[in-house]
Each structure stands twice: as structure tokens, then as C-alpha cells.
Amino acid sequence: MQFINISHPEQNVTFPRAVITGLGKGQGLFFPEHIAPLDNIPALLELDFVDRSKIILQHLVGDAMPTRVLQKCVEEAFNFPVKLAPVSGHVFALELFHGPSLAFKDFGARFMAQCLASFRSDQRTTILTATSGDTGAAVALAFYNQPGIDVVVLYPKGKVTPLQEKLFCTLGGNIKTIAIEDDFDACQQLVKQSFDDQQLVASIGLNSANSINVARLLAQVCYYFEAVASLPRGTEPVFSVPSGNFGNVTAGLLARALGLPMKRMVAATNRNDTVPRFFESGKWEPRPTVATLTNAMDISLPNNFPRVLELEQRHGLPLQDLLTSFSINDDETKEAVRALDAESYLADPHSALAWKALTDSLEENETGVFLCTAHPAKFRETIEETLERPVTLPEALEKVSGKEVLSIEMPADFELLRDYLLKE
Numbered sequence: 001m002q003f004i005n006i007s008h009p010e011q012n013v014t015f016p017r018a019v020i021t022g023l024g025k026g027q028g029l030f031f032p033e034h035i036a037p038l039d040n041i042p043a044l045l046e047l048d049f050v051d052r053s054k055i056i057l058q059h060l061v062g063d064a065m066p067t068r069v070l071q072k073c074v075e076e077a078f079n080f081p082v083k084l085a086p087v088s089g090h091v092f093a094l095e096l097f098h099g100p101s102l103a104f105k106d107f108g109a110r111f112m113a114q115c116l117a118s119f120r121s122d123q124r125t126t127i128l129t130a131t132s133g134d135t136g137a138a139v140a141l142a143f144y145n146q147p148g149i150d151v152v153v154l155y156p157k158g159k160v161t162p163l164q165e166k167l168f169c170t171l172g173g174n175i176k177t178i179a180i181e182d183d184f185d186a187c188q189q190l191v192k193q194s195f196d197d198q199q200l201v202a203s204i205g206l207n208s209a210n211s212i213n214v215a216r217l218l219a220q221v222c223y224y225f226e227a228v229a230s231l232p233r234g235t236e237p238v239f240s241v242p243s244g245n246f247g248n249v250t251a252g253l254l255a256r257a258l259g260l261p262m263k264r265m266v267a268a269t270n271r272n273d274t275v276p277r278f279f280e281s282g283k284w285e286p287r288p289t290v291a292t293l294t295n296a297m298d299i300s301l302p303n304n305f306p307r308v309l310e311l312e313q314r315h316g317l318p319l320q321d322l323l324t325s326f327s328i329n330d331d332e333t334k335e336a337v338r339a340l341d342a343e344s345y346l347a348d349p350h351s352a353l354a355w356k357a358l359t360d361s362l363e364e365n366e367t368g369v370f371l372c373t374a375h376p377a378k379f380r381e382t383i384e385e386t387l388e389r390p391v392t393l394p395e396a397l398e399k400v401s402g403k404e405v406l407s408i409e410m411p412a413d414f415e416l417l418r419d420y421l422l423k424e
């Protein structure tokens with residue numbers, strides 16, 4: 001399988017090259033050139049998560065990675081469970097937060113880290129990534145103490161929760177964290193500017209671990225198969241995905257293009273609603289990003305959206321029938337946390353927002369699956385305020401809660417960042 005830069009299709013590379021390069025020429029995103037459906041999906045659905053994921057990823061990556069190497073990457077990356085929990089009637093929660101950073105980003109970040117480690121030459125590698133909260137922790141924990149790899153994480157100062165910050169800013173060692181005095185879009189812009197600087201890229205071996213890296217996207221395809229495998233045979237669920245950069249939605253659509261039985265998808269956003277308004281009006285009109293309770297989705301320039309369109313334009317996916325998008329506000333999100341709690345299900349605000357968008361649109365004969373992208377304790381403040389009772393911390397959070405944050409602070413100024421990267 002080859003991967004093309006969707007802005008410059010003449011740039012056509014293997015999977016390892018796409019992963020190492022991160023972002024293509026002219027800030028273009030890599031994406032599979034052709035997507036062949038998987039053979040024998042009924043048999044695949046009978047396998048366990050790791051064995052099935054090996055087959056799916058080998059199919060996507062092709063022979064650019066030896067089978068044994070790829071299999072080892074999958075085993076090391078996916079060393080924690082995916083759970084499908086019944087919530088009510090025909091509604092299920094796909095719990096993706098049982099990994100080390102307690103968010104679904106562990107799947108993509110850990111698979112990418114394993115791939116990069118397996119491709120590594122002796123050259124120094126610097127992973128530069130922007131995070132609105134959860135990517136930072138997943139990437140930092142996936143690369144922590146990996147020899148020859150430095151990680152620099154940019155995040156919007158004061159716009160991630162204290163516990164999110166503790167998870168990735170207290171590690172030290174090869175993990176550097178910078179609190180940028182601006183919003184997430186500004187952090188993402190700094191990453192893009194860094195990639196445009198060829199001299200910088202070459203001198204520090206720059207690589208990105210954002211959802212723009214195609215390795216992360218491919219890894220996320222696997223848990224959509226797990227959801228369907230966990231449902232009664234023949235079920236074609238509706239998936240609802242809490243969406244910010246639209247990487248998770250892209251992975252779901254990719255699973256559909258590979259032949260996974262599903263009825264349709266709902267992309268649920270918060271008030272940063274560039275995509276729902278685009279579906280409504282046909283116009284791409286991003287507005288300034290606003291802060292919400294679901295901070296991992298406070299994004300008005302979703303950087304994976306070109307891949308969603310590519311799935312329609314190049315790969316013929318009928319987006320019109322397959323994908324709808326709704327915006328849910330903070331009050332509705334809190335109401336959803338309460339409504340789920342009344343069903344004895346404790347959901348973080350992002351997951352609850354997806355549940356709300358799902359149940360608003362689910363028809364009686366449909367089965368719905370909403371993606372639970374973070375552990376509720378990661379958003380303890382909001383949950384405690386909404387439910388008016390304390391939330392107990394899981395061990396991974398308890399351990400870091402007393403540690404010192406090691407971040408430096410910086411204005412959103414590319415020259416300053418450049419100097420820092422070259423000096424480190």
C-alpha cells in the first residue's frame with residue numbers, strides 16, 4: 001500500500017516514510033492511495049482484539065513492514081483492553097480509556113511510537129506535538145525513556161485540566177513541555193510552521209505525533225472493528241464520536257471503507273462547530289475557537305477534515321448517507337452527564353456529549369455506540385460540579401496528582417520556539 005499526500009498527489013511514499021515524515025509537502029496530509037476492502041470480515045470478527053488488529057494493520061500498511069515487526073508493534077501498543085459496556089436499551093459505550101493515559105489517544109500514540117522505534121536509524125528524532133489535553137499525555141507516556149527520541153509538547157496555558165497537565169508535564173527526562181500563552185489552534189500553527197522550516201526539520205529530525213500522523217489514524221481503525229465484534233452478529237451500529245480534529249471520525253470512516261458493517265456515523269462537536277455549519281451551508285467558515293467544558297475538542301480548524309473529504313472524493317464513500325454532524329453546548333453536555341449518571345453510567349463530558357448527539361438522532365430500530373474517549377476522572381472538576389459528589393481517582397491519576405509541573409511558558413512566537421528547539 002502506498003500513501004499519497006492529498007495536497008500534492010505526486011508525493012507518493014511507503015508507510016514508514018509517511019510515518020517518519022509526519023506531514024507532507026505544503027503541509028499536506030498522507031492518506032492511503034487505494035483502500036482495498038478486507039477479506040472475510042465475518043471470520044475477522046471472531047478473532048480477539050490484538051490478533052484481528054494485526055491483520056487489519058498489515059492489510060493497511062502492506063509489505064513495507066515485515067510481518068513480525070508489525071505484529072510486535074501491535075502487541076506492545078495494544079497492551080490494554082477495549083470494553084463495550086451496555087448503557088441502556090440499544091445504546092452501548094465503547095470505552096477507549098483503559099490505557100496508560102486514560103484516553104483513546106493511547107491507541108494511536110502507542111502504535112506510532114512503536115513504529116517509529118522500529119524504523120529508527122541512529123539519527124536524533126524530535127517529536128513535536130500540540131495538544132489540547134489528551135494527546136500530550138498519550139504521546140509523552142508512549143515515548144517516555146525511548147532512547148534517541150526527544151519529545152516536545154506544546155499546550156495552551158491554563159486550558160487543560162490540572163490532572164491532564166500532571167499526567168504529561170511531570171515526567172521530565174526526554175519529555176519537554178511548553179505552556180503556550182494562547183489557544184490550541186495557535187499551538188497547532190506553531191507545529192505547522194516548524195514543519196515548513198526545512199532547516200529546522202533536518203537539524204533536529206523533526207517528527208509530529210499529532211493526529212496528522214497517519215500511523216495514529218490507522219491504529220484507531222481497529223477499535224471500531226472491536227465494537228462490532230462485541231455486538232450480536234449482524235448488528236450494524238450507528239457510531240457517535242466526540243470530535244475535535246476529526247481524526248477519530250476519519251478512522252471510523254476508514255473502517256467502513258474496509259468493509260466494517262456500520263449504519264452511519266455521527267460527528268458530535270461542542271460549540272466549535274465549523275463542521276456542522278459546513279454540512280448545513282456548504283461553506284467553510286471557521287470562527288475563533290471558544291473554550292468549553294470539552295476542552296479536547298476546542299478546535300475550530302479540524303486538521304483531519306481534508307481526509308474525510310478525500311474518503312468521498314477519491315475513495316467513493318457516500319458521506320451524505322454516512323455522516324451527520326451536530327453541535328452540543330455546555331449546558332446540554334452537563335445535562336447528558338446527569339442523564340447518564342441516572343442510568344448508572346459515569347461518563348466524562350466528551351463521551352457524554354457524544355451520547356447526547358447519538359440519542360438525539362437514534363431511531364427505534366437502530367443500535368447506537370458512543371465512543372468514550374477519556375476516563376471520567378480526567379475531568380474530575382466538571383463531573384464533581386455537575387453531579388455534586390466527589391469522584392475517586394484511578395491509580396494512574398492518584399500517582400501523579402502530587403507531582404510538580406516541569407513546563408516552561410512561552411508566547412505563541414515561532415522564532416522563540418525555533419531557538420528553543422535548536423538549543424535543546
Ligand SMILES: *Cc1c(COP(=O)(O)O)cnc(C)c1O
Pocket residue numbers: 103104105133134135211242243244245246247248249296297350373374
Ligand atoms: C482528542 C480528543 C477528542 C477529539 O478527537 P479527534 O480525533 O481530534 O476528533 C475527543 N475526546 C477526547 C477526550 C480527546 O482527548
